[in-house]
Amino acid sequence: MNGPGGQVPDAETARPELVSVPDGPQAAAADQGTETAWGRQWARQAGGVQVDVAIVGAGGAGLGLVAAIDRLLNAADVPRDVRPPSVVLLDPVHHRDDDRTWCFWDRGLSPVEPAVHRTWNQVAIVDRDGGERRLPLGRLRYVMVRSSDFYALADDAAARLGAVRIPVAVDEVIDGGSWATVRAGGEEIRARWVFDSRPAPPARPARTVLLQHFRGWRVRFNHRALDPSLPVLMDFSVPQPAGGTAFGYVLPSDPFTGLVEYTQFSRTLLSPRAYDDALAGYMVERWGSGGVPGTYTVEGAEQGVIPMTDAAFARRDGKRVMRIGVAGGATRASTGYAFTAMQRQAGSIAADLLSGRRPTPPAPHRARHRWLDAVMLRALDSGGVDGPDLFTRLFERNSAERVLRFLDGAGSPAGDLAVIRSAPKGPMTRAAFADLGARLRLTR
Ligand SMILES: Cc1cc2nc3c(=O)[nH]c(=O)nc-3n(C[C@H](O)[C@H](O)[C@H](O)COP(=O)(O)OP(=O)(O)OC[C@H]3O[C@@H](n4cnc5c(N)ncnc54)[C@H](O)[C@@H]3O)c2cc1C
Secondary structure, eight states: OOOOOGOOOOTTOOOOBBBBOOHHHHHHHIIIGGGGGGSSSOOETEEEEEEEEEOOOOSHHHHHHHHHHHHHSSSSSTTTTTTOOEEEOOSSSSOOSSEEEEEEESSSOTTTTTGGGEEEEEEEEOTSSSOOOEEEEETTTTEEHHHHHHHHHHHHHHHTTOOOEEEEHHHHHHSSSOOEEETTTTTEEEEEEEEESSSSSBBBOOOOOEEEEEEEEEEEEOOOOOOOOOOOOEEEEEOOOOEEEEEEEEEEEESSEEEEEEEEESSSOOOOOOOOOOHHHHHHHHHHGGGGGHHHHHEEEEEEEEEEEBBBBOOBSSSEEEEEEEGOOOTTTTOEEEEHHHHHHHHHHHHHHHTTTTOOOOOSOOOHHHHHHHHHHHHHHHHHHHHHHHHHHHHSSSSSSHHHHHTTTTTHHHHHHHHHHHHHHHHHHHHHHHHHHHHHHOOO
């Protein structure tokens, strides 16, 4: 099924050959979760295309799932008789560009390692007075993945799997007993399992929502402005907006080039011009005369809005339809980071699919972390805590490794407790009570 040169075939040039889907005992067995036994066969039936897996939305989560299935199939310990599932990817957009830069931290080997662009073993935090702290990451590393590399990795994985891309917007996904039906562009596809990452409303509305909104420039300096060994995670020396938190973020690729970003956590977005003005201001603030116009060229830009919310997202939308990615609650509310949780879920789903288990995505974040995030969001949103003070304080009083592991939900209970204790007690307690009150009101 692979196109020339290992390209993933688009549906215009290569439709799935339609499969003869088992009925009777085999279908019943499939219902019990052994579908992969009949694995990778395409068939055409009067009713349309039928596949094992339909991935609706081929962005970070959908493509991460394709990559995870491919990775596990090629793992040394996979039994030889495991056959790859038949997969279709439905998304009107075939992403190939550097539309985003994914960063996260890990202990040394990412599931998408071939797409890793840079790693660092230290980060800097800058307080609101400009005081910079270098923070060694201990056993962790901070990792940068350019989206173009991730998309290419996923394309290669999809090509090896023989997955077919159908470049249409999905109109509807209907759950069913043995099959789910995906309706798109007047066609129907029946799938044993659907993994849907289209934007979706939460299952329980938010009590607090802050927007993490940002714009970054890919900058080339005409002088050695950057320390390639030191990304700046949060630089709070930028002017702080009323009712929000702002910081600069720097990812150096080499002494001359890097991504420089301006981010706010607040309720409202800025005008496009205001992000550029803030970025230009940050360039001067951080690099002085080395950051004035003329000393650098902007070679590209990326922009985004990530809701930081305590809303609850469903991971299942019926028996055969699963929600993944941001739509399935992958975003960690206190940070806006989602990549690690999405790839963790992808690995678990892929393992389930290949071993014939029901592939329900695991909870992206633990309940106690979701609660702590809700409290922190409320404290930030109400102005009860000052964002720069809170984050600076967490990193001053704990090792960076401990804070980052806490933020990934991977900390030990003792480590998590130490992080919680280092937050300002009064405002956090008030926010915890306010959160409890809001929960009680919502359940009435
Ligand atoms: C600019 C930016 C930078 C980010 N950086 C980081 C970071 O550094 N670290 C981190 O952890 N997180 C980061 N995130 C957050 C998160 O990791 C990303 O948003 C990630 O792309 C989410 O993956 P997703 O699959 O849920 O959504 P997306 O990647 O947005 O994918 C959803 C897909 O659904 C498709 N779609 C929409 N409607 C339909 C339809 N009707 N039918 C079919 N397909 C449809 C879209 O075309 C899209 O391809 C960033 C987000 C942005 C926007």
